[in-house]
Amino acid sequence: MPVSSRVEDYLEALFRLETSGRRLTVTALAEQLSLTKGTIATGVKKMEEAGLVSHAAYGDVFLTPAGREIGWKILVKHEALTVFFCEILNIDPERSEEIACLMEHYLDGKAAGRFFNLIDSLYEARLSQKEWMKELSDALDKPQTPPCPMTLWKAKNGKICRLSGTPKIIAALEKAGIKTGATAENIRFSPEKGEYAFRSDGKTVVLPFAEAATVWLSPLK
Numbered sequence: 394m395p396v397s398s399r400v401e402d403y404l405e406a407l408f409r410l411e412t413s414g415r416r417l418t419v420t421a422l423a424e425q426l427s428l429t430k431g432t433i434a435t436g437v438k439k440m441e442e443a444g445l446v447s448h449a450a451y452g453d454v455f456l457t458p459a460g461r462e463i464g465w466k467i468l469v470k471h472e473a474l475t476v477f478f479c480e481i482l483n484i485d486p487e488r489s490e491e492i493a494c495l496m497e498h499y500l501d502g503k504a505a506g507r508f509f510n511l512i513d514s515l516y517e518a519r520l521s522q523k524e525w526m527k528e529l530s531d532a533l534d535k536p537q538t539p540p541c542p543m544t545l546w547k548a549k550n551g552k553i554c555r556l557s558g559t560p561k562i563i564a565a566l567e568k569a570g571i572k573t574g575a576t577a578e579n580i581r582f583s584p585e586k587g588e589y590a591f592r593s594d595g596k597t598v599v600l601p602f603a604e605a606a607t608v609w610l611s612p613l614k
Contacts, residue, residue, distance in 0.1 A: 408464025551610030558607030
């Protein structure tokens with residue numbers, strides 16, 4: 394039965410407590426998740442009704458086999474994601490934890506299996522000091538300018554990488570010589586006319602704002 398991300402957080406925390414040899418109590422769970430004991434007590438009751446834990450009044454909480462398996466799976470995903478963001482992408486540990494907490498609830502099935510195989514392969518390559526891993530790390534550190542419409546472009550020049558307009562607009566742009574792969578040079582915007590002017594393939598092109606918004610640019614290599 395599917396469970397909510399909140400319940401998954403509870404089960405992961407309980408599994409952490411269990412595998413650290415600590416008692417599974419409402420107080421310990423509240424401390425681990427920075428929640429009130431009243432909130433935790435309500436959550437524990439719902440998990441007990443779902444057959445994920447057992448809980449005697451004012452006593453310890455115990456994971457059932459089903460609850461334990463969910464907690465284990467979420468913890469494994471959390472740790473793998475943290476390694477990926479912290480040790481592979483070199484994101485600071487605190488931020489890596491935050492991202493892992495968000496993603497662990499949505500990665501499942503084939504996507505999760507392939508993603509975690511990728512993490513394992515990259516981690517092993519890093520430990521083995523593979524030359525291609527160093528090249529990858531260097532590439533990841535390069536500053537990026539994501540593609541964006543001409544209406545957001547800050548540079549004077551760019552490469553046309555995408556046309557996102559309707560078929561009619563794309564046909565008109567291509568007829569005017571605007572196509573993917575072409576360059577756009579000396580891009581200027583006239584607020585008075587609401588037009589963009591630039592040079593492409595040696596020709597001056599003038600586009601109204603609405604059409605310029607469908608022309609995407611990326612940096613020139």
